Amino acid sequence: MGHDLELAYVEEREHYRRYGYVRRSKGKRHTEVVTPEGIEYAGSSPYLIATSKKRGTERVKRIGYIDAIAARSEGVS
Numbered sequence: 001m002g003h004d005l006e007l008a009y010v011e012e013r014e015h016y017r018r019y020g021y022v023r024r025s026k027g028k029r030h031t032e033v034v035t036p037e038g039i040e041y042a043g044s045s046p047y048l049i050a051t052s053k054k055r056g057t058e059r060v061k062r063i064g065y066i067d068a069i070a071a072r073s074e075g076v077s
Contacts, residue, residue, distance in 0.1 A: 004053060006033050008068040009061055026065060033072065034059055 011027040034050035
């Protein structure tokens with residue numbers, strides 16, 4: 001079976017400007033265990049689509065903002 005991933009990442013923040021302009025920047029640093037579902041692109045930026053093991057919700061993380069990835073086997077918590 002597949003492995004869960006432990007991610008160390010910086011969250012992506014969006015700042016909305018005048019005339020519909022969106023500025024993206026880095027926010028706080030987090031660590032989370034997720035189950036990967038796939039990869040999608042928004043323009044030329046790839047995003048990891050995953051399910052959070054703790055919350056059970058879908059998470060979307062910009063791959064460029066992921067600092068470290070560790071594969072975890074199912075028996076390890």
